[in-house]
Amino acid sequence: xxxxxxILLVIAVAAVTSCKQDxxxxxxxxxxxxxxPEPNRIYTTSYDLAxxxxxxxxxxxxxxVVQDTIFFDIYAIGGxxxxxRTFSLEQEQIPNAVNAxxxxxxxxxxxxxxNKFYVIKKGTVHTRVPIIVLRDASLKNSTPKLKFRIxxxxxxxxxxxxxxxxxxxxxxxxxxxxxxxxSFTQYYFGKYSVVKHSFLINSSGEKWDNDFITNMYAVGxxxxxxQLTMKTALINYNNAHPGAPxxxxxxxxxVFP
Amino acid sequence: xxxxxxxxSNYDYKDxxxxxxxxxxxxxxxxxxxxxLNLKPEVTSxxxxxxxxxxxxxxxxxxxxxxxxxxxxAKTKNLNYLIxxxxxxxxxxxxxxxxxxxxxQYINVPVNVVTEFTRGWYVAKDDGxxxxxxxxxxxxxxxPTGKRENxxxxxxxxxxxxxxxxxxxxxxxxxxxxxVLGNTRTLALSTDKDMATxxxxxxxKIYTLDNIMFDTPPVKGPCYTFLGSxxxxxxxxxxxxxxVNNSPNIGKFGGRFLRxxxxxxxxxSKYFMSNNSGNAYLYDETSSSFFxxxxxxxxxxxxxxxxxxxxxxxxxxxxxxLFMGIKSATYLPSPALRYTFAGCAVFQxxxxxxxxxxxxxxxxxxxxxxxxxxxTSADKLxxxxxxxxxxxxxxxLYFSIGGNQVWSRNLSNNxxxxxxxxxxxxxxxxxxxxxxxxxxxxYNYIMVGSKINGTYKIRMFNKSSGSITGNPIVTLEGTxxxxxxxxxxPSVSEFTHNIQW
Numbered sequence: 021x022x023x024x025x026x027i028l029l030v031i032a033v034a035a036v037t038s039c040k041q042d043x044x045x046x047x048x049x050x051x052x053x054x055x056x057p058e059p060n061r062i063y064t065t066s067y068d069l070a071x072x073x074x075x076x077x078x079x080x081x082x083x084x085v086v087q088d089t090i091f092f093d094i095y096a097i098g099g100x101x102x103x104x105r106t107f108s109l110e111q112e113q114i115p116n117a118v119n120a121x122x123x124x125x126x127x128x129x130x131x132x133x134x135n136k137f138y139v140i141k142k143g144t145v146h147t148r149v150p151i152i153v154l155r156d157a158s159l160k161n162s163t164p165k166l167k168f169r170i171x172x173x174x175x176x177x178x179x180x181x182x183x184x185x186x187x188x189x190x191x192x193x194x195x196x197x198x199x200x201x202x203s204f205t206q207y208y209f210g211k212y213s214v215v216k217h218s219f220l221i222n223s224s225g226e227k228w229d230n231d232f233i234t235n236m237y238a239v240g241x242x243x244x245x246x247q248l249t250m251k252t253a254l255i256n257y258n259n260a261h262p263g264a265p266x267x268x269x270x271x272x273x274x275v276f277p
Numbered sequence: 278x279x280x281x282x283x284x285x286s287n288y289d290y291k292d293x294x295x296x297x298x299x300x301x302x303x304x305x306x307x308x309x310x311x312x313x314l315n316l317k318p319e320v321t322s323x324x325x326x327x328x329x330x331x332x333x334x335x336x337x338x339x340x341x342x343x344x345x346x347x348x349x350x351a352k353t354k355n356l357n358y359l360i361x362x363x364x365x366x367x368x369x370x371x372x373x374x375x376x377x378x379x380x381x382q383y384i385n386v387p388v389n390v391v392t393e394f395t396r397g398w399y400v401a402k403d404d405g406x407x408x409x410x411x412x413x414x415x416x417x418x419x420x421p422t423g424k425r426e427n428x429x430x431x432x433x434x435x436x437x438x439x440x441x442x443x444x445x446x447x448x449x450x451x452x453x454x455x456x457v458l459g460n461t462r463t464l465a466l467s468t469d470k471d472m473a474t475x476x477x478x479x480x481x482k483i484y485t486l487d488n489i490m491f492d493t494p495p496v497k498g499p500c501y502t503f504l505g506s507x508x509x510x511x512x513x514x515x516x517x518x519x520x521v522n523n524s525p526n527i528g529k530f531g532g533r534f535l536r537x538x539x540x541x542x543x544x545x546s547k548y549f550m551s552n553n554s555g556n557a558y559l560y561d562e563t564s565s566s567f568f569x570x571x572x573x574x575x576x577x578x579x580x581x582x583x584x585x586x587x588x589x590x591x592x593x594x595x596x597x598x599l600f601m602g603i604k605s606a607t608y609l610p611s612p613a614l615r616y617t618f619a620g621c622a623v624f625q626x627x628x629x630x631x632x633x634x635x636x637x638x639x640x641x642x643x644x645x646x647x648x649x650x651x652x653t654s655a656d657k658l659x660x661x662x663x664x665x666x667x668x669x670x671x672x673x674l675y676f677s678i679g680g681n682q683v684w685s686r687n688l689s690n691n692x693x694x695x696x697x698x699x700x701x702x703x704x705x706x707x708x709x710x711x712x713x714x715x716x717x718x719x720y721n722y723i724m725v726g727s728k729i730n731g732t733y734k735i736r737m738f739n740k741s742s743g744s745i746t747g748n749p750i751v752t753l754e755g756t757x758x759x760x761x762x763x764x765x766x767p768s769v770s771e772f773t774h775n776i777q778w
Binding site: 115221239240241242244245247248251252255256259 | 323451491492520521524525526527529531534535538539540576707
C-alpha cells in the first residue's frame, strides 16, 4: 500500500512539474523580438548575456564631438517575413539611480531620428539598434544610466524574458570600459578605479578603452607586455614618491596582480 | 517481437581486399620551385575487377594554431608536380580507391622541401664592426663542398651592426613570412649591438632589435638569444625579455623582466644555463646573485633558494662568473615529473680576483647547489679565455689559453690535457662542441675557431673519450672573425643543439 502511495506521489509531482511552461520560443512561433550578442556569438551560450551593459564615455573624444551612437544587436524569432517589421523600445526607470533623460542624455525612442531604424528588414531576422547619446555638460560630474526595454507591438511579441532589456551608462568622465570585465580584473590588471585607469593612460600613452583592450587580447603577447610594463611604471612611480604610493578614489593603494 | 528483427549479419566470407602500391620511395627531399615530384607508381589489387580512382595530396607538418589541410595535387595515377611549397616538412598522400568495393589504400610519404639555405654550416662572423653569415653547403655529407659568403648582407642589403655573439636556431618561432602566422624555422643572430631573426628558408630577416619588441629598447646590445622551456629569451643590455611560446604570440619579445618588487637594477651575465626542458638560470652581475625564469612567464626574475650542503649561497655570491653552462638534464620520474640540470661554472672572487673556483652546479626548480673546487695558478683553467661545456657528453670542459692552445679539464678528476695548438699567428676566437645524429650527416665535433690576418678558420675535430682525435674532419675558412657555428638541415630542430657558450 505504501509503495502505491509513493508511486502516486511521484506521478503527481511529475504531473505538476511537467505543466511548467517552457521559457524558450520555437523558430516557427509568432514573431517575437529580443536582444542578443553579436551575430558571430549567437551560438555560444556563454555570450547569451553579453552586451547587456555598455558603458560609454565622451572622455576620449574631441570637445567638438557632441553626440555618438551606440549599437545593440536585436533578433527576430519565429521566422522571416516578406515585409519590413518595426519594433518598439521604451526607457525603464531604475530605482535609486540617476536615470538618463531623453533629449538631454540621449535621443528619445519616439524621435524619428532613431526610431526609423527600429526595423527588421523583410527576409532578415537581425538588425543593429542605434542609441544616440548626447554630450550634456552634466556628464562631466555624473554618470546617468539608460535602461531600455522592448515593447510589444503589432509586428512583434516579446522574446525571452531576460533578453528584453539593455543598459548604457553615459558619462564624460573616465569610466570602466566594458572590456575591463571580471576576467581582465582577476587575471591581468586588478580592480578598476579611475585613478588606476588614468595611470595606465598616462604611463602608456594609450586610451585603455574597449578597442585597446580588445586589441591587447588579439595580439599574442601584447597583454603580457602591458602587464609587465605597467607594473614597472607603477613601481617606478611609488619609488619616486616614497611613503606616498599611488592611491585610488576608494582610498586603496593601486596594485597590479 | 525479437523474431521480427531484421538479420543484418555479414555473410560475405571473402578475404579482405589488398591494394598494393609500389614505386614510391619512403621519403623525398626536394628544392622548392626547382624540383618536381615525378612518380609513376604501380597499383595492383586482389580484386581482379578492380577499377581504381586516384588522389594525390599534400599537407604540412609542425603546424601550430591550425589544423593541417590536405591540398589536392592531382587525381591521376601518376604525379608530375613542381614543388612550390615553403621549405619545411610535408607529407605526400596517395589514395587509391577501388570503385567496385569502395576500399581505399593510403600511402603517406614524408617530403622535405628545402632551399639552398636549408642545409649547411652557418658561421656567424664579423669584421670588427658588423656581422654577417657564411653558409657552407653540404649536399652529400657533413663535409662541405661549397661556400656562400656574406649571405645575410647579400640578401638583406646590409650587415647586422656589431660584433657577432651567439647563433641560435628556433623552430617554433612565430612569424607571418608565409602570409599566415605560424612556426618559422629561424636563425637568431646576436651581436654586441643588435640581433636579428632570420627565416632560414630564404635568409630574409624577420625582425631586428628595432622592431622585435613591442617597444623600442632604450639600449641596443649586447644581445644573446637562447631557448628555454616553452620560451625564447633575449638578453639585451643586461636585461632579459621573453616570448612565451606556450601561449599565442607574434614572435615579439615582451617587456623587460623586473629583478624584484622594487625594480632594483640588474645586469645579467652573458652566460646562462637554459634548456628546453626546465628553467632558465641567469646570473646578475650587479647583485652577484643567481635568478631563474620558468617557461618565460611572470613579471620578475625568481630568486634562488639554497640547498643543504651547498658550498655557497646562490645570492650575494660576491663572485664574477667567468663561464657557466649545462652538462646534462635528468628526468625525475613520478611524482616529480620534471627535469633537473647539472652544469658547471667558473667563478672569480670580486674582492680578491686572484681567487678562482670551478663549481659543479645542480639545479632543480628554483634551487641551486654548488660544489666548489678552488683553482690555483697551476691549473690551466685558471687562465682560461674561451670555455665551453659539451651537453650530454663527458664531464669535461674545453678552453683556450694563451690565445692559441686548446685544453680540456676532466671535471671528475681535474686532469687537464693539451688538446690542440692552432698554427703560429692564429688567435682562437671561440670553442664549441656540437653533435648531430642525422643519417649520412652524423657528427660529434669539438670546434675551434681562430682568426689570422682578417680571415677565420674553424677546425672541427672528432672526439673520442673526451679528447680530440686526429686532424680536423671539417675546416671552414672565410674572411672576418668567426664567433659561432651551427649546422642546419631539415631534420634539425631547436632541440637538436643546446645553445650555450
